[in-house]
Amino acid sequence: MDHLDALEAQSIFILREAFARLKKLALLWSLGKDSNVMIWLARKAFFGRVPFPALHVDTGKKFPEMYAFRDTYAKEWDLDLRVDPCPPIDSVDPTLPPAARSAARKTEGLKLALAKYGFDGLIAGIRRDEEATRAKERVFSPRGTEGGWDVRDQPPEFWDQFNASPPPGAHLRIHPILHWTEADIWAYTKREGIPIIPLYLAQDGKRYRSLGDQDITFPVDSNAASIDEILLELETTKVPERAGRALDHETEDAFERLRVAGYL
C-alpha cells in the first residue's frame, strides 16, 4: 500500500464512520481541488453513489469557471446538489476587516442552510497543512448551537474513535482529508483522473493555488501549466498555499476569529 492508498483508505474509513453514526449528513462542496477530491473519495467509500446531499453555500462571487464546473459534475456524478445563497454583506459583523467580513458572510449562509435542512453533520474538506488553526482540528469536530468552535474544549480522539453525538441543535464538522497535504491532493487528482477547474493551471505567468471568491482571492506567480508541473513547483516553493487569500493576512488572528465563529 503506497502513501496515496493509505491516505485514501483512512479518508474512506472516516466517511463511512460519519455515515454510520450521524443521521443527517451533507458534504460541503466549495468546487475547489480539495472538495473535489473529497467527493471522489465519497464515491469510492459508497461504491459510486454519494448517499447524502452536496451543499454549495453560494456567495454569488465565485469564478464563472467554478459555476460551470459545478453544473457539469453535479449531473455527471449524480449528486443531490443543494445550492443555498448567503445573506447580504450588511448582516455581517462590521468590525471585521473587509476580506474577513466577506468570508464571514459564508459562515452566515452556512448557519442558514444548517437551520433549513437540520443537518447534524457537515463533511468539510479542510486540511491541517493549510493553516495553523486548522492543524488543531479534530476529525469529528463538534460545533455549538450557534455554529461556534470551542478550541479550548475539544473532545479527545483516541486512535480512530471519534465523538459523534452532537447535542440537540448542534452539529459536527467531519474532516475526512484533514491528514492530506496540498501535494497529496494534486498527486491523487492526477492518479485518479479527477477533473479540475483550469484556473489552477498557469496562464500568462499566474495561477490560482487556492480558489475562493473572486473579490478576495488572487493568483500567485507560476508557470505550472499541468498537474506534474504543479507538483514540481510544490517541491521547491516556500510560498504558503493561502498566500493569495486576503483574509488570512489582514490581522494576526483574523482567521482564528472566523473559525471560532463557525467558518471552515
Added chain:
Amino acid sequence: MTIAVPPASLAADAVRPLVRIVIVGHVDHGKSTLVGRLLHETGSLPEGKLEMLKAVSARRGMPFEWSFLLDALQTERDQGITIDTTQIRFRTPSRDVVLIDAPGHAEFLRNMITGASQADGAVLIIDALEGVRDQTRRHGYLLQLLGIKQVAVVVNKMDRVEFSAARFGDISNEITAHLTSLGVTPTAVIPISAREGDGVAARTDNIAWYDGPTVVEAIDKLTPAQPLDALPLRLAVQAIYKFDDRRIVAGRIESGHLRAGDDIVIMPAGKIAKIKTVEGWPVTPLAGSFGAGRSVGITLDRELFVERGDVIGHAGTAPRDTRRLRARIFWLHDQPLTAGASVLVRLGTRETRANVVAIEKAVDPGDLASEAASEIKRNHVGEIDLSLSQPVAADPADSNPRTGRLVIEINGRIAGGGLVLSVDSGQRAATADIVPVESALLPGERAARYRHNGAVLWFTGLPGSGKTTIARALERRLFDRGGSPILLDGDTLRAGLNNDLGFSPADRAENIRRLAELAAHLAANGHVAIVAAVSPALADRAAARRIAGDRFREIYVATSADVCEQRDPKGHYAKARAGGLPNFTGIGNDYQPPTASELVLDTAGLSVSEAVGQVETMLAQTDVLIEDLADLAAHI
C-alpha cells in the same frame, strides 16, 4: 545551521518511510521551541514565516520565540502555552515526518492523548534545569499505555546548566530508570539547547563530550508503526450497504490480509462464509490480496446477518468472543470512574453498554502512587473489569494492538480509553480437546423448584470473624425454604481437593481460584454455593468475581481483629502468637478488606439470625431469591 534534506519527489515518496512522532513533556520544557528549531534546520519553513515570527515576537515585546510557529491560537501566544495538539510535516535525510506537538499542561491531557494516539514514536523532552517532573512521568506512562515503544529523550536547555555532562548524566539515569520500569527502552537520550540549536541537527562544541545521535538522527532511526499485515485477519465491519443488488459488507482491514475465495468467520456470532468478491469503484470486482489499513467492501457467498461492530477473521485464527474484559485505561472525565458504573464501550466499530464490575488498581501516573482502588480519578490510570451487555470480538492488546483497544464514552463524549489486558479473563479458554458438557436441565427448571437462582455467596473476613457460623446458619435457612445451598468451607476443601496447596501467595491464589471455579460451576447449575474463606487478597477475590460473573455476591464479615482474637474458635490466634503458624492471616497486616462488597456484616453487634436475615434481604434485592411464590402462599 541548516542541514541538507533531499527535495520531495513523487518517485521517492514510495520508498521514503513516513513516521508520525509526538513531542511530549512537562509544560515549559521547550516542546514548541524544539519543533520550530527542527523545522528551521530541516529547511521546512515556508517563506516569510521567520519574518512573521520576528514581527509577532516584537509586537509582544519579547525576544524571538520559536513556539509562535505552532502555537497558532491567540490564547496560546498570549499565555505562552500550547493548548491543543497540532501537526506539521518535515523531512529528515531518510524520513518524511509528521510531527505532532502536544500540550504539556495537565488540564490539556486529553489533547496530548489525541495527538499521541496517532504516533509511531515519541520525543520526550526534559528541562535540564528542572529535571524530571510529574508531567514528564505522566507522559512516559501514557506513551506506554498508548503502545508507543520508541521514545527518544531530549534534555533541553543545556545552556542553562552550562552544558554540564554531570547534570545530563543524572537526568539521563533517572528518566531511563523510569521508562525502563514501564517497559519502554529509550532509543536515545540527547543533550540539546533547542533555542541555540545544540544537539538538534548538529553536535556542537558545547556538547563535545556527547557522542550519541542528534535529534534529527534519532528521528531518522524511528520506524513506522508495527507491521499489522503479519497478524491474523481482522476486518472491522462499519456498515452493510445495499445501494443496488449487491449487499456489500464495508469496513477496514485492521490487520492481516483477505482476498476473494477466503473462508471467513464472522464474530462474535461465529457464522461461517466465503468471500465471494472484493468490491470497488470505479472498477469492480477487484482481484488480488488486500492488507492492513485498507478500507474495503466484500460480498459473501451466502445470505447471513452481518452488522456494524462485527469482526471478520479467518477460520482458525478468528478473535475470541466475550462479554468480559479486563482493561487498563486512562481516565479523562471530571467525574471519577467508579465500580458499578454503567458506561458505553466502543471497541473497534462495536458499541455496547457495559458495567464496571470492579476497579482493581488505580495509579496516579504523575507520582506512580497506587491508590485505594474504588475509583479512577481524572488523568489517572486504572485496571478495570468490564461486563458487557453484548458479546464482542476482541483480542488482548499484546496480541493485536488494533482489536485490543477500547474507549469509554459518557454522555456522548469519550471519557477514557486504553488497552485490553485479557479477554474473558475469568472463564479460561477451553482447549480444543476439552468439550464441556452441558447440563441436561434448563436453568429455569432448578430455579422453579428451589425458588432461587444460582449464586456464589463469598464470605470474606478475618479468621474468627464469624464467616463459617453465618454461612452454616444461612445454609440451614435456605434449605428449610426449599432451596439448594451448598457450603464450601475453605478449611474443609483444603483437607481434600486443595491438599496439594500451601500458604504462599501463589498457592493462596490457586486455592481461591479452585474454590471459585467449583462455586461458579454449582451456581451455573442453579445451586447457591456458600463460600467461607478468609481470602485475604483483593486481587484473588476480584479473580473469583470474574470467574463467577454476575452470580457473585461478596459478603464482608467486618468483625474487628481484637474481637476475632478474643473468640479464637479454632485456637489459631493463640497458636500464631506462640509462633506456631507462620503464615496466619489476622495477626499480620496482610488482610485487604473489600472496597465494594454487596454486603458488610459486623458480628460484634449482630446476632447470627440477624446476620442471616440481612443476607436474605440482600439476596432478594439482587434477584437471587425468588419471592413471588412465597408472597402467593401468604395470600392463600
